[in-house]
Amino acid sequence: MLxxxxxLSSTEDWRRVHAAGSTVHGRGIVVKVLRSRNAATxxxxxxxxxxxxxxxxxxxxxxxxxxxxxxxVDSVRSGLDVVFxxxxxxxxxxxxxxxxxxVQVLKKARVLx
Numbered sequence: 001m002l003x004x005x006x007x008l009s010s011t012e013d014w015r016r017v018h019a020a021g022s023t024v025h026g027r028g029i030v031v032k033v034l035r036s037r038n039a040a041t042x043x044x045x046x047x048x049x050x051x052x053x054x055x056x057x058x059x060x061x062x063x064x065x066x067x068x069x070x071x072x073v074d075s076v077r078s079g080l081d082v083v084f085x086x087x088x089x090x091x092x093x094x095x096x097x098x099x100x101x102x103v104q105v106l107k108k109a110r111v112l113x
Contacts, residue, residue: 002070008044008081017044017081026105028089029065033109036081043069047086061086064095068102076111 008014013036021032036042045065047058065084076082084105090098106112 002043002066005040006042006073008042013081014044017083024105024109026101026108028087029101029105030085030087031105031109032083033111034081036079039079041076041078041080041082044083046083051086051088052091057091061090064098068099075113077113080111
């Protein structure tokens with residue numbers, strides 16, 4: 001579980017990241033990144049019903065993304081708001097493959113140290 005300091009929870013912050021954040025596309029993940037006013041990097045996760053109609057599938061994907069992002073929270077540059085948007089190719093991926101996807105998209109976004 002991500003510590004509270006690393007969670008993006010405010011509706012206003014979500015809207016700001018979606019409106020002004022730079023977008024990077026991966027195979028199954030889209031990432032929006034925006035410089036924040038906070039010192040800590042914060043993560044948000046969005047999984048639409050377009051990915052799966054079943055809540056259990058969406059919740060599993062969200063948990064796997066949280067765990068993967070949590071492993072690399074110290075390796076990401078500080079002062080960023082990062083929103084992960086899941087896409088259909090993530091359905092059925094193992095945790096290791098999901099973690100690989102997260103690392104690839106973070107590298108592509110140039111936010112890893």
